[in-house]
Amino acid sequence: xxDGLRRMAAGAVLAAGIALQCWLAxxxxxxxxxxxxxxxxxLHLMGLAAIYGGARxxxxxxxxxxxGEAA
Numbered sequence: 790x791x792d793g794l795r796r797m798a799a800g801a802v803l804a805a806g807i808a809l810q811c812w813l814a815x816x817x818x819x820x821x822x823x824x825x826x827x828x829x830x831x832l833h834l835m836g837l838a839a840i841y842g843g844a845r846x847x848x849x850x851x852x853x854x855x856x857g858e859a860a
Contacts, residue, residue, distance in 0.1 A: 799846035806839030 813832055821829055 795851070796847055799843045801843075802839055802846065803843030806836045806843060809836040809839065 809832065813829065813836065817829065
């Protein structure tokens with residue numbers, strides 16, 4: 790995957806994760822109880838994972854494994 794396409798995909802994943810987190814913080818019903826409260830917690834974790842994944846896609850160097858060696 791070339792750099793431009795990877796960064797465009799990363800931007801889309803970041804935007805989706807941020808949108809999910811904003812909706813959960815400001816727009817989701819805060820009266821969810823029982824199972825829906827667990828679902829809300831899971832959605833928060835999914836949003837954080839999307840933000841982490843997007844940032845990793847954007848800044849990771851493909852093929853440059855981390856071996857701990859100084860370059």
